[in-house]
Amino acid sequence: MDVMGIAIKVALLTAYAVIGTCVGLLFMGIGRKIIARVHNRVGPPFYQNFIDVAKLLSKKTNISHGWIFDLALLFSISGILLTLLFLPIGGVQLLSMEGDAFLVLYLLAIPALGFALGAGASGNPNAGVGVMRALVMMLSYELPFIITLIALMIYYDTTSLATIVRMQSINGVKSWAITMPPFMLAAFAADMALQGMLMEQPFDIPVAPHEIASGPMVEFGGKYLGSLMLYKAIALVAETTLFVDLFLGGGVVAHGNFAFVINFIVWLALIFLLFILSILIAASFPRFRIEQAFGFYWKYEAIIAAISLIWVYILVIK
Amino acid sequence: MGLYIGDKMMKYEEWSKLAIKVSKASLWMLHFCTGCGAIEMPPVMTSRYDMERFGIAPMATPRQADVLLITGYLTVKTLRRVIQVYEQMQSPKYVIAFGSCTINGGMYWDSYNTIKHLEKYIPVDVYITGCMPRPEGIINAFIKLMELIDEGKARGWEKYQKYYDKYKENQRRVFNFEIEGENEEY
Amino acid sequence: MLDIIFAELIIAAIITFFVGKKIASIIAGFISILPLFALIDWANNFGFKTISFGIERQMNISVAGITLHLGITPLSWFFALMILPLFPLIMLYSYSFFKENDGFYPFMLFAFASTFGILLSKDMLSLFLFWEIMSWSSFLLVYRSRDKEAIISYLIFSVFSAFAILFGLMILWHENFSLLLSDIGRINGIYGFIAIASLIIGFSVKSVLMPLHAWAPFVYSKSDEPFVAFLSGGLSKLGYYGMFLFLFTLNGVKILQNYTPNVAWNYLLAVVGSLSAFVATMLAIMQDDLRKLLAYSSIGQLGYIAIGFGIGTPLAITGALFQAFNHAFFKAVLFLAAGAVAYRTGKWKISELGGLAYRMPLTFLAALFAIFALAAIPITSGFAAKWLLYEAAIQQKYVFIAPLMLIAGVGAFLYSFRILYGVFLGENRYPDVKEAPKSMIAAMFILMLPLIIFVVFPGYMLDLMKPALSNSGIESIAHTKFAIETSLAKYNSMAVLITLIAAMVPAFIIYKARKHRITSFEDNYLAGEPYEFHNPSMHAAHNFYKPLKGVVLPYFEPGATYYFEKIYKGIGILSNGIRRIYTGFVQDYAIYVVIFLLAVMGWLIWM
Numbered sequence A: 001m002d003v004m005g006i007a008i009k010v011a012l013l014t015a016y017a018v019i020g021t022c023v024g025l026l027f028m029g030i031g032r033k034i035i036a037r038v039h040n041r042v043g044p045p046f047y048q049n050f051i052d053v054a055k056l057l058s059k060k061t062n063i064s065h066g067w068i069f070d071l072a073l074l075f076s077i078s079g080i081l082l083t084l085l086f087l088p089i090g091g092v093q094l095l096s097m098e099g100d101a102f103l104v105l106y107l108l109a110i111p112a113l114g115f116a117l118g119a120g121a122s123g124n125p126n127a128g129v130g131v132m133r134a135l136v137m138m139l140s141y142e143l144p145f146i147i148t149l150i151a152l153m154i155y156y157d158t159t160s161l162a163t164i165v166r167m168q169s170i171n172g173v174k175s176w177a178i179t180m181p182p183f184m185l186a187a188f189a190a191d192m193a194l195q196g197m198l199m200e201q202p203f204d205i206p207v208a209p210h211e212i213a214s215g216p217m218v219e220f221g222g223k224y225l226g227s228l229m230l231y232k233a234i235a236l237v238a239e240t241t242l243f244v245d246l247f248l249g250g251g252v253v254a255h256g257n258f259a260f261v262i263n264f265i266v267w268l269a270l271i272f273l274l275f276i277l278s279i280l281i282a283a284s285f286p287r288f289r290i291e292q293a294f295g296f297y298w299k300y301e302a303i304i305a306a307i308s309l310i311w312v313y314i315l316v317i318k
Numbered sequence B: 001m002g003l004y005i006g007d008k009m010m011k012y013e014e015w016s017k018l019a020i021k022v023s024k025a026s027l028w029m030l031h032f033c034t035g036c037g038a039i040e041m042p043p044v045m046t047s048r049y050d051m052e053r054f055g056i057a058p059m060a061t062p063r064q065a066d067v068l069l070i071t072g073y074l075t076v077k078t079l080r081r082v083i084q085v086y087e088q089m090q091s092p093k094y095v096i097a098f099g100s101c102t103i104n105g106g107m108y109w110d111s112y113n114t115i116k117h118l119e120k121y122i123p124v125d126v127y128i129t130g131c132m133p134r135p136e137g138i139i140n141a142f143i144k145l146m147e148l149i150d151e152g153k154a155r156g157w158e159k160y161q162k163y164y165d166k167y168k169e170n171q172r173r174v175f176n177f178e179i180e181g182e183n184e185e186y
Numbered sequence C: 001m002l003d004i005i006f007a008e009l010i011i012a013a014i015i016t017f018f019v020g021k022k023i024a025s026i027i028a029g030f031i032s033i034l035p036l037f038a039l040i041d042w043a044n045n046f047g048f049k050t051i052s053f054g055i056e057r058q059m060n061i062s063v064a065g066i067t068l069h070l071g072i073t074p075l076s077w078f079f080a081l082m083i084l085p086l087f088p089l090i091m092l093y094s095y096s097f098f099k100e101n102d103g104f105y106p107f108m109l110f111a112f113a114s115t116f117g118i119l120l121s122k123d124m125l126s127l128f129l130f131w132e133i134m135s136w137s138s139f140l141l142v143y144r145s146r147d148k149e150a151i152i153s154y155l156i157f158s159v160f161s162a163f164a165i166l167f168g169l170m171i172l173w174h175e176n177f178s179l180l181l182s183d184i185g186r187i188n189g190i191y192g193f194i195a196i197a198s199l200i201i202g203f204s205v206k207s208v209l210m211p212l213h214a215w216a217p218f219v220y221s222k223s224d225e226p227f228v229a230f231l232s233g234g235l236s237k238l239g240y241y242g243m244f245l246f247l248f249t250l251n252g253v254k255i256l257q258n259y260t261p262n263v264a265w266n267y268l269l270a271v272v273g274s275l276s277a278f279v280a281t282m283l284a285i286m287q288d289d290l291r292k293l294l295a296y297s298s299i300g301q302l303g304y305i306a307i308g309f310g311i312g313t314p315l316a317i318t319g320a321l322f323q324a325f326n327h328a329f330f331k332a333v334l335f336l337a338a339g340a341v342a343y344r345t346g347k348w349k350i351s352e353l354g355g356l357a358y359r360m361p362l363t364f365l366a367a368l369f370a371i372f373a374l375a376a377i378p379i380t381s382g383f384a385a386k387w388l389l390y391e392a393a394i395q396q397k398y399v400f401i402a403p404l405m406l407i408a409g410v411g412a413f414l415y416s417f418r419i420l421y422g423v424f425l426g427e428n429r430y431p432d433v434k435e436a437p438k439s440m441i442a443a444m445f446i447l448m449l450p451l452i453i454f455v456v457f458p459g460y461m462l463d464l465m466k467p468a469l470s471n472s473g474i475e476s477i478a479h480t481k482f483a484i485e486t487s488l489a490k491y492n493s494m495a496v497l498i499t500l501i502a503a504m505v506p507a508f509i510i511y512k513a514r515k516h517r518i519t520s521f522e523d524n525y526l527a528g529e530p531y532e533f534h535n536p537s538m539h540a541a542h543n544f545y546k547p548l549k550g551v552v553l554p555y556f557e558p559g560a561t562y563y564f565e566k567i568y569k570g571i572g573i574l575s576n577g578i579r580r581i582y583t584g585f586v587q588d589y590a591i592y593v594v595i596f597l598l599a600v601m602g603w604l605i606w607m
């Protein structure tokens, strides 16, 4: 690759990193508004989360518990940006040709682990409990998610997200995975897993503010909390995009001129819809206990996912 | 001991216009539910009065919060915790005190185990009068606090740093024992 | 030269019986570097340009009319590459670990010499001979623990493994009338099948494959840490070396397949491996003893290698060998770090430790990096190995194995964090603990190097295993220096690393833009409660994964371990019965002799 090509690529990646952050913060604000409307409240302005982050980053004083605590800040933002850039977004491949879905799964663990390290380093017992819950949640929701992922992979005979998106966009909406009956089941299971990934109610067990004082975040304030909010915003975009890439053809509907713009808008609409869905679920359910969440994912969701996997397997073998 | 480690002296003037604007529009509160006032918080947060429309959100820990709500009378024992929590908050930080109990002791004016003037122990930015203040009053207090921040008058945290010794002196007088830590920074 | 290396190892082993601890560890450390020179020299054989020391490739030793054929093969070279470097570093570590020389060094050197011998064996006799020396010297090292369960279980399983291997080798010899391993390919039919099967079973004891893993938790948790690091990092690979040798290099897969064309035996191996990975991971999550946790984690991580061998495609085998290589290093680091923690604090229970990260930062860094490798975080080479295995499972559409493998990968995060939080983070319980001794730190950091090198250049790893693979007729997969490509996808480690560093920039700007103040551990939010009122503990590590306990454990607890405990008991009773024969009366012994003679005569007459 020549210098120009690299420069364009870097500019594109930076642009998408910025877009991802802004979209995430915007969505979080809109989500708060929607929850407020469900509660019959007015709610904050939709740009509230930008203000919150700006305020946190402009705090005069910050407290750290040592260099391991700082890893939370460093790894959470960088890890989640890295994950975002390895996803195809609205038909733009970004770096997704250099890795695949497994890589994305493991990249998602980098910010989580950094966050967990920082939380643990504070020494607060609430943080320890919170991280434990977060990890148990991870073990819970990953099982159905992994099974659906494998179903998709063996159907399309690839593990590359870019290829999965390409194969689903051949005939526009008609070739999206979700139009096939087995993948409808899978998408249901994966959407529930997404709810856990986003840590929305009923699966906001790790951060339960009233039980364990917001869990891992208990000692985070100022720039640390601000960076975690950024992380959460980008994670929201990355995780919904992962779902869109897997089941909704990455939002790719158009080819040719201006396809880029159309696909971008469709992608934005799709992740917005997914987010609204999860917000509405969140607004109407109370919190599970951790064992209940584990049972929910490993019993019901895993069985649904397994049915879809077996179904797909039979289709593929034939 | 050795718990209270304060923050470096910080000048209000060092603060940019934008930072004031954003910090005004996003006040995160820690409601330290001490006295009767706690019961007034749920209506303020929920659909009737909805404080979130002003960007005010409840937070779980002092590290994350900007505003400390002292919702009523404080016993000597609770005061110790309040001070601990207040010192764990990150500047700029504000205190809103509820009801007459925090102003002059209210109906507990002659009690042996409550403190009468909260102002003596931690700096209060806004008082709400009444016994008990109505939710409108609470929202009004927040609006007032925003105005004060805008005008550069909500400087309780600065005062606390400036007169740290005096505050500690007062606190020591109620507790009757040493609570001060190694506080070179103040 | 080769015979000199062997002789020196043996002589050093004998010398270390008689000298003090320091001298013994220095002798052992330096002598055990010698085989590494041989490794470097032999690399010339396989297409790598290195220095030549003039060490011969083949050697025959004739003792009393029996010839032992020794020599380097591409496969054994690759395995030697991952096993042999551990040894000098473990000796470096043990320089400060042991208080006195009480028999650790001689047996360790014997184990090392015999490991080297196993890797060089070209005929069955020397293979079995060295295998036995290795088993017995490692048994004597286990015996140092003075723990009944560990000793008995290791003894029983070693003997079982040795018998299974001997049985297999004897059948092969009986069919071929040749001791050379290279002649095995000629046999077929039922005998070939039984021989290969029993060899695999025999080897899978050493490589702690479930359900033959039951000895490992006891042995790993009771023996000396430097030895356990070698046992888990190095010796367990010998089992997989044997499996690879007989399955692929000597075409055992074909032998199995020819006998029963309709049964996919390798699929069975992969299923066993994935169950091993999954169940052991679940059990590891529940352990509170640091060493037991690491033991179960070893079982789980080694299960991946079996999966790779079971799937048996070039992709899978590459992944399995990569995983074996990584495991040798990261698990050694983890056991050594655990040893360093225990050396300073004297505690093994995770819930009794805590807050050591700021006291022992270098040990923490080493353990953290090893945990990254174990959990396959893409900033270490651990990821590439797992990735290859996942790809292989998807490529073959193994829908049972793939989810188990992946969920075991997620489970690895859980037990990793239990170590990180319980031991190194959380409440600062040991304010006076010092950093581990320098030699320990040095050993751990050198062991980390391969994990760093092969995440930057995963392609080099594939180059290193290429001779071994091509010698077994397995083509190596497409790769460049930085990227590995399969038919399904591509993994470019350089892209990941560069983007990670670039993404660090905004994080770093935020980090630097605002000043922060480091506060003490006591200044924690505990609902306003002052720290000194909290008695006795704020460490949340006790019963860490309690919510999972009721949900998961009942299904796994009464597993294989339970039955093996029964077997120990049974063998104990049996041995007690047999011991009664030795009554101590001469008349009784005379009667035994007479009975024996009569039996022999009867047998002769009957013949």
Ligand code: SF4
Binding pocket: B035, B036, B037, B071, B072, B073, B098, B099, B100, B101, B102, B106, B107, B130, B131, B132, B133
């Ligand atoms: S002012 Fe009145 S309502 Fe408030 S705490 Fe005092 S007594 Fe209770």
